[in-house]
Amino acid sequence: MQAQTKKATLLLADGTLVIGKAFGKIGTATGEICFNTGMTGYQEVFTDPSYYGQVLIMNSVHTGNYGVNELDVESNSVKVKAIIGRNLEEKFSRFMATDSLQQYFEQQQIVAITDVDTRALVAHVRTKGAMNCIISSETADVTILQQQLAAVPSMDGLELASTVSTQETYTLGDENSAIRVAVLDFGIKKNILQCLVDRGAFVKVFNAKTGFETLHAFNPTGYFISNGPGDPAPMDYAIATVQQIMATNKPLFGICLGHQLLALANGISTFKMHHGHRGLNHPVKNIITGKSEITTQNHGFGIDADAAKKNPNIEVTHVNLNDNSIEGIRIKGTKAFSVQYHPEATPGPHDSRYLFDDFIASMKN
Secondary structure, three states, rough: OOHOOOOOOOOOOOHHHOEEEEEEOEEEEEEEEOOOOOOOOOHHHHHHHHHHHEEEEEEOEEEOOOOOOOOOOOOOOOHHHHEEEEEOOOOOOOOOOEOOOOHHHHOOOOOOEEEEHHHHEEEEHHOOOOOOOEEEEEOHHHHHHHHHHHOOOOOOOOOOOHOOOOOOOEEEOOOOOEEEEEOOOOOOOHHHHHHHOOOOOOEEEEEOOOOHHHHHHHOOOOEEEOOOEEOOOOOOHHHHHHHHHOOOOOOEEEOOOOHHHHHOOHHHEEEEEEEEEEEEEEEEHHHHHHHOEEEEEEEEEEOOOOHHHHHHOOEEEEEOOOOEEEEEEEEEOOEEEEOOOOOOOOOOOOOOHHHHHHHHHHHHH
16 A cells, blocks of 8 residues: 555644554544544544544554445544554445445545554553544644644643534424424434434424524424534634523433533533543443443533532432543423443443433424
């Protein structure tokens, strides 16, 4: 493969320098470094809009070995800024695949670096925390790379959701359904919408900055607040809309960024995590049922656990069994609830899809 005959350079903001081989597009890319612990589902991960603005380490040793299929996407394009892998594979074995990972990255204009000791790199990020980085297969001049890296904004305080949101309103499902869900799109995954449609909902998806009046005019039986990238704290426009939705006392369900926005709308602050949760094997306990769930996660921000537990209007429903962070809340006296993780789980286990059933049931009732 032509790309892998060239060297590529990875430079982290703390000065860590890694040399590997080029993969995908020959070029330069920047973003916040993070890692995913999943062993499969790489195409769904790459196209998840919540990764926008980030450079992703794939912790799995082999990535690309079952090729690329246009059905295995969560949005209309790759959303990560760049990829870091131990073995990014050009050859693939799945008969359903239409392209190799190399072809896919070239088509999507994605810069990547392979032949990297990703386990050592993940251990470094786990210790030092998330930080910006730069990958280049165009230059190995560290001075030039440092200058380019210095210009990259911090994820802390960065509003990105409106960047990946739909620009055109659209609908899915049976328009004659009695279950009508207004969806605020901050970077929604296709399979979240599919989980709603599969349960009989007619959904209308709106741009992130759509005002409450427009949402209300759809005459929904419930509201959904989606996942998405970036820092939720600067999203005053969305927080205000969530507060207006809550005043209707109609069912409201938030996932990931939607969970953080629901917390902010109820006076609970958010914070940037040390290195976030990303993968498909995170254990969560449902406090209401006492059962544990293996969950899919992708977030670099969380909600203040102490503030959530002290707020008399908040009921904590789910906690992370690794670090006790808040994974789910319910607003007392309302039909509003949210989770930090991804119950649609594409990729991942389906332990938590009951949450969609709960949301549909709340609208039927």
